[in-house]
Amino acid sequence: MIATKESTIDIFMKMVENRNPGQAEFQQAVYEVALAVIPFMEKHPEYKKANILERMIEAERIIIFRVPWVDDQGNFRVNRGFRVQMNNAIGPYKGGLRFHPNVTLSVLKFLAFEQVYKNSLTTLPMGGGKGGSDFDPKGKSDNEVMNFCQSFMTELFRHIGKDTDIPAGDIGVGSREIGFLFGQYKRLSNEFNGVLTGKGFAYGGSLIRPEATGYGLLYFVEEMLKLKGDTIRNKKVLISGSGNVAQYAIEKTLVFGGIPITASDSNGFIYDPYGIDAEKLAYLMDLKNKKRGRISEYAEKYGCDYFEGERPWKIPADIALPCAVQNELDEDDANKLVSNGCLLVAEGANMPTTPDAITVLQKNGILYAPGKATNAGGVAVSGLEMSQNSARLYWTREEVEGKLKLIMQSIHTQCIQYGTGADGKIDYLKGANIAGFVRVADAMLAEGHV
Ligand code: NDP
Ligand code: 2IT
DSSP: OHHHHHHHHHHHHHHHHHHSTTOHHHHHHHHHHHHHHHHHHHTOHHHHHTTHHHHHTSOSEEEEEEEEEEOTTOOEEEEEEEEEEEEOSSSSEEEEEEEOTTOOHHHHHHHHHHHHHHHHHTTSSOOEEEEEESOOOTTOOHHHHHHHHHHHHHHHGGGOBTTTEEEEOBTTBOHHHHHHHHHHHHHHHOOOSSSSSSOOGGGTOOTTTTTHHHHHHHHHHHHHHHHTTOOSTTOEEEEOOOSHHHHHHHHHHHHTTOEEOEEEETTEEEEOTTOOOHHHHHHHHIIIIISOOOTHHHHHHHTOEEEETOOGGGSOOSEEEOOSOTTOBOHHHHHHHHHTTOOEEEOSSSSOBOHHHHHHHHHTTOEEEOHHHHTTHHHHHHHHHHHHHHHTOOOOHHHHHHHHHHHHHHHHHHHHHHHBOTTSOBOHHHHHHHHHHHHHHHHHHHHOOO
């Protein structure tokens, strides 16, 4: 029986590799889903008969375009822009834009594919998409970033719309970039609407959207621990990254009484054994969001250790929250977490844990939950921003955060519903993948062969 399942997955993955050659990240994301969904479809032949998984892994549309811009020295520069419109079975395409030199079609296809499942888990009417560019905002002036964003939107605007495709932020795209992109969309379309989320509050943004991914992650962690009769209080927490998700994960960890002891960027990590408190977090936010400096400066300011070129996972702690980038926690890192007695790993980033690392965590009984469940708070509040824009009103912080909390609790419940094994153990990875799949698959069945 097991041998049959394995060979079905092997055959499926060979097809995926042949159709998407060299796209390692996309293949990895599909594999993770296939491991859960293929055995599930064996018991649900209606999905298998309609070839749902094969259809889901093929993007509905991919747009690739040239982005010309001029730097401050007057040099003519060019980058590549993308939008992957993966699936709109349950709502318009929805997902962030990433500006980072490592952006490739493979990276954006993996992100768009995961987004389909994540958005489904939120229970809001949003399909999945992702886009971005290999443009590197690091070291660029505000003027250069604006020029780039205006050029990027000049092509993208004809492919998106408030009921068609609604981009937002991701790595390298924060409130500054969303502002420039929105301004250009408005000029080109002559419309003021909710085509982008993550907007500033002054021009249609939702309260709590900046905080939503990090806060949502901690609400999810609290649910996982509650089930074990435990809480975050007094637990040491490893956090990677120091961008949007990491900053608000640190903030909510403090609210829950946990002790965040690390933060990182692409150069290295800081270890603050006394904990990153509210004052130090304010410094970190100013350093990263305004000065656009390096995390090493935190160590200089507060006299703690800085580890150049390393990742935080070797530091003993109770909880690990990877909040930076894909594949940032590998098998060796997972072994270190196990030997240091870590209890729980929950992903703020998208696909930060490699498949081998996930195996190590699960085999050793560490609670592990995947990003498509745990970091869904960001896109969930983006969905709430869309609702507010459509209704042309603003909700209070309490109203939005209350809804965010309920959505994270509902995602946790869905993971339990589909991920509880015969032995009573919860496999959050399996639960999230099957729950996310079912809603989209049912919509695809209902909508016919589209
Ligand atoms: P930011 O751009 O605000 O921050 C990214 C952080 O990751 C920075 O600290 C950056 O360091 C670090 N980083 C980037 N590349 C690497 C690398 N190769 N190795 C180590 N660190 C790296 O992005 P976000 O905080 O928004 O996104 C972080 C993660 O969360 C991403 O995986 C994203 O897809 C995911 N996510 C984001 C959501 C959102 O609402 N923003 C929602 C759900 C998931 P440096 O400054 O050196 O570049
Ligand atoms: O990965 C993600 O979920 C995001 N970057 C947020 C997407 C969104 O549309 O808010």
